[in-house]
Amino acid sequence: MSTTQTHLAIHIRFLYGGGAERVLVNLMPAFIQQGVKVDLVMNMAEGPYLLEVPPEVRIIDLKTKKTLAGLPKLVRYLRQERPKVLLSFLHYPNEIAILAKLLAFVNTRVIVSERNALSMHAGNEPSSEKWSTISTKLLYPLADGILANSNGVAQDLANITGISPKRIKVIYNPTITPDIFEKSQQTLDHPWFQLGQPPVVLGVGRLDPQKNFSTLIKAFAKVRQTKPCRLMILGKGREKVQLQALIKELDIENDVALPGFADNPYPYLKKAAVFVLSSLWEGLPNVLIEALALGTPVISTNCLCGPEEILDGGKYGSLVPVGDYEAIAKEILDILSGNSRQVDSAWLEQFKVENVAQQYLEFLGLT
Numbered sequence: 001m002s003t004t005q006t007h008l009a010i011h012i013r014f015l016y017g018g019g020a021e022r023v024l025v026n027l028m029p030a031f032i033q034q035g036v037k038v039d040l041v042m043n044m045a046e047g048p049y050l051l052e053v054p055p056e057v058r059i060i061d062l063k064t065k066k067t068l069a070g071l072p073k074l075v076r077y078l079r080q081e082r083p084k085v086l087l088s089f090l091h092y093p094n095e096i097a098i099l100a101k102l103l104a105f106v107n108t109r110v111i112v113s114e115r116n117a118l119s120m121h122a123g124n125e126p127s128s129e130k131w132s133t134i135s136t137k138l139l140y141p142l143a144d145g146i147l148a149n150s151n152g153v154a155q156d157l158a159n160i161t162g163i164s165p166k167r168i169k170v171i172y173n174p175t176i177t178p179d180i181f182e183k184s185q186q187t188l189d190h191p192w193f194q195l196g197q198p199p200v201v202l203g204v205g206r207l208d209p210q211k212n213f214s215t216l217i218k219a220f221a222k223v224r225q226t227k228p229c230r231l232m233i234l235g236k237g238r239e240k241v242q243l244q245a246l247i248k249e250l251d252i253e254n255d256v257a258l259p260g261f262a263d264n265p266y267p268y269l270k271k272a273a274v275f276v277l278s279s280l281w282e283g284l285p286n287v288l289i290e291a292l293a294l295g296t297p298v299i300s301t302n303c304l305c306g307p308e309e310i311l312d313g314g315k316y317g318s319l320v321p322v323g324d325y326e327a328i329a330k331e332i333l334d335i336l337s338g339n340s341r342q343v344d345s346a347w348l349e350q351f352k353v354e355n356v357a358q359q360y361l362e363f364l365g366l367t
Contacts (some may be wrong), residue, residue, distance in 0.1 A: 006366050009039040009060075009083040011074065012094050015047030016059045017261055018206070019173070019286045020089045020115045023149075025052045030357030032056045036366055041077060041086075043070045043093070048263065067092045071100060071250075078104040085364045087111045098139045109144040117156050117304045120210075120281035139160045144218040145363065149173050150284040152305025169363050175289040175358035184266035184294055192257070198228040199273030199336055202296075204265055204287045207237030207258070211282070212301070212323065214239075214246055216278040219222060219328035221250040227336055229273070229290075231256045234265050270294045274335045280322055282306045285287060289351050290309060292316060297340035299331045316343045 008031060015021045024040075031038050038057045045061035053059065058079060062070040078100055086108050088097035094112035101110045117132060138145060140161055146168045148154035154168040154190070192200050201220055205211040213233055220231040231252075233243075241260060247256045262268060264286075269275060275291035277300040284306040291298045292310070298317035300307040301324075311317040318334075318341075320327035349355060361367045 006035055007037045007039070007081070007083040008364065008366060009041050009077075009081070009084075009086045011041045011088040011097050012090060013043045013093055014047035014051070015042070017048055019283065020086050020113075021047065022175075023048045023115075023173050023285050024089065025049050025181075026177055026353050027357055027360060028057055029054050030174070031361070031366075032298055032352055034357070034361060034366075036361070038080065039083065041074065043067055043103070048261070067096055069199070071096050071103075074100040075104045076226055078106050078108055080104050081322070083108055085109045085111060085366065087113065087364065089113045090115060091279050092135065094143075095135045095139045098142050100219060102142070108335075109365065111145040111147060112140060112143045113147040113149070114153055114157050114283075116172045117153060117281040118160055118285040119156050120304060126283050133160055145169065147171055147363070150306045150309050152309065156305060171363065172350055172356060173284050173289065173357045174287055174351070174353035174360075175286045176293045176352045180266050180290055180293065184270040186264060186267050188267035188271060190259075191267075192230055192232065193271045198230055201229060201231045201272070201332060202268055202272035202275050203231070203233040203235075203278065204262075204269070205233075205235045205277075205279070207233070207235050207239045209239065210236075210282075211235070212280045213276045215301075215323055215325045216276050216328065217246055217250065217252075217256065218325040219245065219276070219278075219332060220256065221252050222326065222329040223336075224252055224255060227333060229255070229336060232268065232272075233258050234260070234262045234268060236261045266290070266294065269296055272296055274299060274332055274340075275329060276332065277301065277307065278328065279303050279307075284310065288331075289348075292343050293348055295343075297335045298336070299328060301328075312347065316341055316347065 040057050041060040043062050062073045064070045088094045097110050148170050154170050158165045203216050258331050269291050274297045281303050301322045302319040303322050318331040
């Protein structure tokens with residue numbers, strides 16, 4: 001049994017390439033530098049970000065793909081290790097973490113972290129996620145603390161659950177690290193990014209309905225009618241076949257690439273002429289912050305939640321109505337014509353890992 005007063009356990013399903021997983025990978029080194037003992041408790045110890053977990057982190061593999069099946073194992077872990085804090089991310093690890101504490105009869109503080117616009121997520125994702133609003137209403141009030149990664153997510157969560165907004169702590173994502181600047185300097189061999197080539201419009205994210213890449217593709221097709229350019233979308237997902245069919249239908253196959261997930265997307269972000277976020281909803285999209293930090297002009301749908309906060313109401317990038325491909329096309333053409341907005345470096349301080357990690361440690365009571 002651990003007696004360390006700075007023992008933190010982090011609970012998540014696995015480490016595939018999502019925004020919450022990136023947040024964890026960025027936070028853990030900062031926690032370790034502050035002398036915190038970190039256990040990473042995963043349903044399955046798998047995913048591309050697993051390679052980025054610091055060696056000082058102890059990985060606890062529950063070896064079960066189904067979240068609920070991991071409950072008794074998490075209860076056993078809590079009884080044996082008794083960490084001071086259990087920080088959980090996403091559905092349904094958040095609910096399982098709360099139940100595990102109740103069943104383990106331990107003093108561990110359970111902090112749940114909401115990363116997405118739950119009202120939209122539950123209504124648009126697969127049927128298994130539709131229970132998330134009910135489970136959230138029932139169990140989140142029993143958590144010792146609740147985190148949200150944007151004011152929009154916090155308000156959305158309060159609206160759904162009836163939990164007072166005062167109980168929900170907003171801490172932005174620790175998106176900006178020295179690592180992204182170093183990685184952005186790596187050589188990019190793709191021929192589209194060589195000198196003398198047409199400008200590249202970039203999208204990044206899972207190929208699923210939330211990211212709404214069909215709207216970006218339609219916007220690009222309209223831009224392509226008047227200006228030579230190319231579109232690249234980094235990511236993989238279940239909508240790839242449908243998106244390829246749309247690209248073929250619009251007769252833009254030679255100018256659109258879907259190369260899949262990129263372990264290092266930062267050279268692409270750095271060299272793109274413009275980055276476009278076309279999502280139907282978000283939480284606090286890391287890639288939008290990364291593009292700003294790397295000096296790339298950005299366009300985003302004014303979706304729930306996050307983009308408006310990141311761009312300060314449109315001061316640092318274009319905000320367009322959700323699903324409006326003509327508005328996106330207009331903004332792309334404007335940027336490709338040389339009109340872009342400068343970002344105040346002081347504005348980006350709130351997304352730097354060292355500042356965010358300190359806020360986490362203070363909220364978790366680990367300072």
